[in-house]
Amino acid sequence: MARSYNFSAGPAMLPAAVIERAQQEMLEWGESGMSVMEMSHRGKDYMSIAQSAEQNLRDVMSIPENYKVLFLQGGASSQFAMVPMNLLRGKSGADYLNTGMWSKKAIAEAKRFCDVNVAADTSEGGFCAVPTQDSLKLNADAAYLHYTPNETIGGVEFDYVPETGGVPLVADMSSTILSRPMDVSKYGVIYAGAQKNIGPAGLTIAIVREDLIGSAMDSTPVMFNYETHANNGSMYNTPPTYSWYMAGLVFEWIKEQGGLAAMGEINQRKAGKIYNLIDGSDFYGNPVDKNGRSWMNVPFTLADAELDGAFLAGAAERGLVTLKGHRSVGGMRASIYNAMPEEGVDTLVEFMKEFEKENA
Numbered sequence: 001m002a003r004s005y006n007f008s009a010g011p012a013m014l015p016a017a018v019i020e021r022a023q024q025e026m027l028e029w030g031e032s033g034m035s036v037m038e039m040s041h042r043g044k045d046y047m048s049i050a051q052s053a054e055q056n057l058r059d060v061m062s063i064p065e066n067y068k069v070l071f072l073q074g075g076a077s078s079q080f081a082m083v084p085m086n087l088l089r090g091k092s093g094a095d096y097l098n099t100g101m102w103s104k105k106a107i108a109e110a111k112r113f114c115d116v117n118v119a120a121d122t123s124e125g126g127f128c129a130v131p132t133q134d135s136l137k138l139n140a141d142a143a144y145l146h147y148t149p150n151e152t153i154g155g156v157e158f159d160y161v162p163e164t165g166g167v168p169l170v171a172d173m174s175s176t177i178l179s180r181p182m183d184v185s186k187y188g189v190i191y192a193g194a195q196k197n198i199g200p201a202g203l204t205i206a207i208v209r210e211d212l213i214g215s216a217m218d219s220t221p222v223m224f225n226y227e228t229h230a231n232n233g234s235m236y237n238t239p240p241t242y243s244w245y246m247a248g249l250v251f252e253w254i255k256e257q258g259g260l261a262a263m264g265e266i267n268q269r270k271a272g273k274i275y276n277l278i279d280g281s282d283f284y285g286n287p288v289d290k291n292g293r294s295w296m297n298v299p300f301t302l303a304d305a306e307l308d309g310a311f312l313a314g315a316a317e318r319g320l321v322t323l324k325g326h327r328s329v330g331g332m333r334a335s336i337y338n339a340m341p342e343e344g345v346d347t348l349v350e351f352m353k354e355f356e357k358e359n360a
């Protein structure tokens with residue numbers, strides 16, 4: 001058996017130790033006589049799994065008491081609608097930062113519900129920069145400010161948390177949650193699809209400040225109302241039980257690695273190795289401003305796009321897979337979430353050097 005270094009943007013790699021643990025517990029979890037997949041979500045075994053997963057996430061992210069952690073379905077894409085449905089609270093508009101493909105989708109969905117004030121827009125420069133705090137045209141009466149701290153496709157990541165002057169800050173953290181320490185108390189809502197840096201697909205996590213729960217629009221479907229899930233421990237209906245369990249194993253794994261401080265150090269070093277190589281070469285390029293470069297998704301191009309096929313084939317021979325860039329950007333993209341071992345990055349960097357030597 002050989003596990004590849006999988007640079008997919010999502011679903012992405014999971015830590016091998018987590019998959020092995022799941023394998024050991026596959027047929028029978030504890031002394032329950034069954035697999036986690038076969039358990040009632042309301043039984044005491046599953047309840048203990050669910051609660052310890054939540055507790056471990058709270059510990060790892062230092063989530064304050066006045067925040068609910070919701071274990072949902074529907075992906076980050078459903079949050080694009082749930083956020084306005086729950087957070088408008090009678091207001092007519094919200095602020096959005098447009099910094100890439102995912103921001104754009106969030107904005108398009110929000111427009112169904114409210115006036116969207118695009119408080120910053122980097123589309124003209126091809127989404128290669130992070131807008132500065134000073135340039136944000138914020139509306140003091142906005143219901144909230146929504147932004148995408150890490151644009152998974154463009155590889156653009158904020159190096160600061162926007163100041164909103166009391167307006168709730170909402171962050172689509174799908175591709176950067178758990179990548180480093182962060183101050184949850186600065187946010188009204190944090191949400192993330194699990195399949196990048198949390199666990200298997202099918203689970204979406206929303207961390208919601210309690211005072212923002214309970215004022216959803218009258219027309220909000222019960223499943224789209226944060227209050228429904230907050231009041232029922234995310235068990236109003238059947239939750240994605242197995243993905244929730246797997247996420248819990250990932251949270252434990254992060255604790256064992258030294259928590260988010262350790263993750264942040266490793267992630268910065270991993271990304272730095274690839275950017276250093278790119279910056280020291282005329283053969284590879286990355287268009288993103290240096291202060292906006294993502295630690296999680298590193299897009300890069302070859303000087304001659306005709307060589308892309310040969311690059312991908314050579315990489316695959318070394319077990320480096322799923323490096324093809326997003327169809328909208330072209331080139332390559334190395335997604336290097338928490339579960340990508342540093343050796344995977346080292347192997348990629350070695351291959352990039354070799355390929356340049358042979359083809360430049």
Ligand SMILES: *Cc1c(COP(=O)(O)O)cnc(C)c1O
Nearest residue numbers: 075076077102152172174175193
């Ligand atoms: C992947 C991704 C999404 C979409 O997530 P789904 O769970 O597939 O809906 C949204 N936002 C960002 C930043 C992403 O990386």
